[in-house]
Amino acid sequence: MKHIISILMENEAGALSRVAGLFSARAYNIESLTVAPTEDATLSRMTIVTSGSDEVIEQIIKQLNKLIDVVKVLDLNDGRFIERELMLVKVKATGSFRDEMKRMCDIFRGRIIDVADGSYTIELTGSGSKLDAFLEALDKAAILETVRTGASGIGRGDRILKL
């Protein structure tokens, strides 16, 4: 099963490689990984999307907690949470595609953030599955380039990951 794991860690050189190294050394999956400093510059917040059996996820959480630079770990799937990912898609916008792409963008509540003679660049946020759905809805021949940030997640309501 897919899990989204949030990690609060020391914002230090090498911390990212410790997490990435742990996943590769122990043969855990990484579907996506995002990291950036938090409002407290000494801390970074990382979101990892991974998958595995309950036993594997339990081990992942324990192994992450064992890393000296990791301050706190939360499996977002243990409660209610919100997941968002940002995607930029450059699509063909010539001929019939020009209207078609605008319509698809509107349907998925995306925004066109760059317009050129032959292409649009569309910005879309949502859960990973929404972004997948958008790409599937497009004519493959229209997609010129995609870039995705990987998922970020946050607990709903008073579920807070903080020091």
Add this chain to the structure above:
Amino acid sequence: MELSGAEIVIRCLQEENVQYVFGYPGGAVLNIYDEIFKQDKFKHILVRHEQAAVHAADAYSRATGEVGVALVTSGPGATNAITGIATAHMDSIPMVIISGQAPTPQIGLDAFQEVDMIGISRPCVKHNFLVKDVKDIAPTIKKAFFIAATGRPGPVVVDIPKDITAHLGHFEYPETVELRSYTPILKGHSGQIKKAIKLMLEAKRPMLYTGGGVVLGDAADQLVKLAHRLGFPVTNTLMGLGGYPATDKQFVGMLGMHGTLEANMAMQHCDVLIAVGARFDDRVIGNPQHFYNKDRTIIHIDVDPSSISKRVKVDVPIVGHVQSVLSEMNELLDAENRTPDTAALKAWWTQIEEWRGRNCLSYNRNSDIIKPQYVIEKLWEVTKGDAYVTSDVGQHQMWAAQYYKFDKPRRWINSGGLGTMGVGLPYAMGVQFADPKAKVACVTGEGSIQMNIQELSTCKQFHLPIKVILLNNRYLGMVRQWQQFFYENRYSESYMDSLPDFVKLAESYGHVGMNIENPADVEGALTEAFNLTDRFVFMNFITDQSENVFPMVPNGKGLSEIILAEDL
């Protein structure tokens, strides 16, 4: 007054009350070595290869419980140290390894003797640090010692660029360490402990399975008290030997791939298993699917939460320092004054004694050729069971573990997790420094000993009266055994040809050498060697080439699929 970074390093080690630093100089650590020259608070032990420095410091720690310290230069010095570091990491040995690094401005430019030590050591350390400013040296070393020694212990690398050791800075050694991201749990959860006690008292077929955590956590006394009070059988893992006295009647021997029949069968058939500081590894329980038994309840005490339910699902996890948890269990039992199910225990012991009666460690005592098991038994007798025994890796290691009855913790020093050939001699060095008057035996094979044979020179320099017990069967014995059993006698590259004359080799380093080829000479030779209390003696026992280690649980099989010598 400001000190140089190198002086600060030395002052930190002195503040940590370090007695010995095992190391090897080189360009990037010249400043540090210059300061070592000027001080006499700790002793530097010059080895002949960096790997041996780390092994010796590791063994010093295993024997004393103190943090072992090694010092190596950058590049090849650092990479040579890696095997030693990985060995210590697998066995959870607290160590601080200081490595030199190329000067800060040159890092990343492929400088001479530059290697990314932080990257290369990362998977085999508990933690590592690159020091980028002279003011960080003292706080970093303080943290390194703290992290190494607390929680589940392990090696910590401190990588220091050469220019940092030359820069000047103010020295103040921090008194305490605050790490918001690292707060090891010490005390076990009281509710879980009570639950465990209840299960233990109701058990019909209980079993205490204890590992290296009892030795490292200095919990042997608490374990003995608990076991004696409850009358439960006790088995030790390879790493746990000495954690429970081997001559005690409740001890059923080591378990695992080469464990005793009684230990493995009791492990498989018990109804309540109390695992203490052990991690159910593949060499211990074999195949986890076979090990699984729905009628067995498992209690697992360990300081490392990630060791719990890793290979085997546990019913009652207790995260805490084993000494603290076992003490609390003893206190609870004292307070409640309840006793276990004695009738059921009696029946359980009858079953165990039946297994024990199979005498699974018997071997041919009337052989004309020296049997390796016999050498170890005589070693135990001659040293009155009171020696430190280090070993290398292979058949001789298993025989030493099976036939030397360790009654005290920290006496059996071997590479359990990583299985590093070549540790035996440097381990013996570290132990002899830790306890200069002690009898130290290095049980080894002709394959392993040659992996760090250069240390004969270090032993000469420091007058270490180690006794090398070489069980020389002219084979990489364990490899040969597997090839015999599982590869239809195709002995691919397992014969050790062109061996040196070990007696002459020892003598060339100024040591005493002995060849022993006759079983009748074994005891006399051992006695003679140990009587040479101030000499290093290299004993070359020519042993039976065809001897195999039994019992054996074949790889991937279950504990009750154990093979005894008599089965073949």
